[in-house]
Amino acid sequence: MRVSFIKPRPKSLVSVELKWFFSIALTIVTIVLIAAYLLTQEVDQKRQELGTLQIKEQSLSKETDVMLEEHTRLQVLSKMHESIGTSNRIKKENVKNFFDLVPDGVVLKYVKLQENTLHLKGTTTSKHYFNKNFQRALNSLFAKSKTHFSKKSHGKYHFNNISILEVKGE
Amino acid sequence: MNFLKSLLARVYIILVPTTQGTTVYAQLRHDNKVIKQFNQQSFESISHLKNYVQTLERESTLSYTVLLACTPKQGLLSSCLVQEGMDMSSIEKVCYGNKWGIYIDKDDLFELQKHYLGVGLDLLFSPYTLLTFEHREQIKSVSGLYLLITPKHMVAMVFRDKEACFTEKLETPEWLGREAPQTVSEHHIKNIEQLVKQFYKESSNKMFIESIIIADATGLDATFEHTLEERLFVEVTKGTFSVEATLISLANEELGCE
Numbered sequence: 151m152r153v154s155f156i157k158p159r160p161k162s163l164v165s166v167e168l169k170w171f172f173s174i175a176l177t178i179v180t181i182v183l184i185a186a187y188l189l190t191q192e193v194d195q196k197r198q199e200l201g202t203l204q205i206k207e208q209s210l211s212k213e214t215d216v217m218l219e220e221h222t223r224l225q226v227l228s229k230m231h232e233s234i235g236t237s238n239r240i241k242k243e244n245v246k247n248f249f250d251l252v253p254d255g256v257v258l259k260y261v262k263l264q265e266n267t268l269h270l271k272g273t274t275t276s277k278h279y280f281n282k283n284f285q286r287a288l289n290s291l292f293a294k295s296k297t298h299f300s301k302k303s304h305g306k307y308h309f310n311n312i313s314i315l316e317v318k319g320e
Numbered sequence: 321m322n323f324l325k326s327l328l329a330r331v332y333i334i335l336v337p338t339t340q341g342t343t344v345y346a347q348l349r350h351d352n353k354v355i356k357q358f359n360q361q362s363f364e365s366i367s368h369l370k371n372y373v374q375t376l377e378r379e380s381t382l383s384y385t386v387l388l389a390c391t392p393k394q395g396l397l398s399s400c401l402v403q404e405g406m407d408m409s410s411i412e413k414v415c416y417g418n419k420w421g422i423y424i425d426k427d428d429l430f431e432l433q434k435h436y437l438g439v440g441l442d443l444l445f446s447p448y449t450l451l452t453f454e455h456r457e458q459i460k461s462v463s464g465l466y467l468l469i470t471p472k473h474m475v476a477m478v479f480r481d482k483e484a485c486f487t488e489k490l491e492t493p494e495w496l497g498r499e500a501p502q503t504v505s506e507h508h509i510k511n512i513e514q515l516v517k518q519f520y521k522e523s524s525n526k527m528f529i530e531s532i533i534i535a536d537a538t539g540l541d542a543t544f545e546h547t548l549e550e551r552l553f554v555e556v557t558k559g560t561f562s563v564e565a566t567l568i569s570l571a572n573e574e575l576g577c578e
Contacts, residue, residue: 153414153449154574155424156433158384158442163324165381 248291253283256309268292270311274299277307288313322576329355330575331383332568333376335369335436337390338362338472339494342369345564346376352572360564370438384442386571388563389432390473393425394446396487414449420484422448443571447475448487453570454535454561455479464531464554465516469508469538470563471497476515480527486519505544509551516552530554535561 164172245263252258256279260271268288274280277299288295292313300308329350336343341364348356358376363369377383400415402408412429415421424446433441451468452459459466459479468475471492478486490511496504516529532554534545545556 151416152574153416153422153453153570154443154445155389155412155414155429156441156444158575159440161325161382163328163381165378168381 251284251287251291253279255279256284266315268311268313268315270309270313272309273302273306274309275306280307280309325382328382329380331376331379332571333373333383333385334564334567334571335385335387335439335441336472336563336567337388340364342366344369344372344376347568348379349568349572366435366438373439384571384575385436385440386443386445386567387432387436387441388450388567389424389429389444389446391424391428391432392489393428394448394487394489395423396448396477396484397421397423398485414446416452416484422446422452422484422487443574445567445570447473447489448477448484450563450566450570451475451477451535452484453573454566455533458533458557462531462533463527464533465512465519465529467512467532467534468561469534469536469540471538474508474511474515476512478519478527478529485527486522488515488518490515501541504538505540505547508540508544509548512548513551532556534558537561537563 162169241263248268255275256272257274258270258272260269262269274284280297280299285295285297288297288311293316295311295313297309297311300310302308329348332347332349334345336345341362343360343362345360346358347354348358356379361372363372373385397406397413397415398420400413400418400421406423410426411423412426413421413423429444432444447468451466454468455466459482463480464478466477466479473492474490476486476488476490477484492507496507499507512532519529529552532548532552534556536558537560539560540558545558548554549556
């Protein structure tokens with residue numbers, strides 16, 4: 151039974167200070183949640199970008215490997231080319247030098263230069279002339295040099311010379 | 321909501337208007353137990369009263385400010401529905417069992433609320449409501465004159481067969497507080513004699529007062545009862561009470577806590 155002439159004012163269970171506290175706390179939590187959401191979105195985006203970059207990196211890495219292989223191959227080829235060029239130039243000079251050594255009394259009809267072997271065929275005026283003017287030079291250039299002579303009808307000699315640059319086992 | 325409220329302590333701020341201003345009495349209670357009691361203080365200025373009440377309200381989120389309305393235009397409604405010779409629109413009433421009631425003038429009520437607007441009121445009780453509450457157990461079984469004697473007022477109601485049939489409120493003059501106890505007792509006895517005479521003069525029920533039941537908040541001595549019995553040829557029962565404590569109990573019951 152109500153016996154008061156007035157009714158009580160509505161009561162709030164939460165004080166003004168607590169209301170402020172909860173409002174501020176709620177605002178902070180909301181801001182933190184929004185920031186966390188945005189950060190998560192940013193992190194996801196960065197992860198996707200990282201994934202794309204990793205795939206690109208792998209692709210580039212493969213391309214780099216292929217390029218390096220090609221580069222290595224070209225280096226080998228270049229060295230080979232250089233080596234062959236040098237070798238050819240040396241051989242050319244050797245051939246030129248060799249022909250400069252051939253005296254006037256010796257006529258070459260057959261010359262075969264292999265890796266270590268020089269095979270010569272031709273004619274000479276005499277054995278003595280050959281041995282004096284050409285065999286000595288061959289002996290100084292090659293490790294071993296042997297010449298076989300056969301006399302021809304008009305007094306000249308046919309020679310067959312094999313010279314070896316290095317003797318196996320020496 | 322009520323469950324949550326029951327978990328919280330409540331501050332009861334009791335305001336009793338005086339000739340100088342307002343006396344404030346407050347208690348912090350939980351589960352019908354007093355947790356903290358605040359010193360009684362009096363304020364002449366309403367702004368100082370407001371500041372003090374605001375300080376008290378910080379003790380708990382649930383605070384109730386209770387005012388004892390001491391305005392003159394209050395009284396008995398013998399019928400709570402229609403009262404002959406009274407404009408029902410000009411009064412605010414509380415009814416007891418849809419039979420009789422107590423009213424207060426709406427203009428006075430408005431003025432009170434306006435006066436305490438800054439303070440804020442939750443409950444407003446009539447001194448007659450206070451008397452009815454204080455004597456609620458005796459009223460059920462004893463017909464007679466019921467009195468509340470406070471330092472400022474003497475509140476009187478006659479109950480017959482559990483229903484009020486007479487009300488009166490007398491102001492206690494300020495000078496009486498400075499007089500000797502004997503003089504104070506004599507003053508109260510004369511007032512009671514006056515009230516009884518007035519009742520017999522006004523009452524249409526032709527009821528004879530055989531019992532006077534007094535709740536005293538002023539500390540009247542035992543000779544007072546004997547003198548009153550000898551003078552009026554009635555059976556006098558006197559107990560003590562505290563205006564503020566009774567108002568807190570009344571507020572507690574009004575708010576559904578007891």
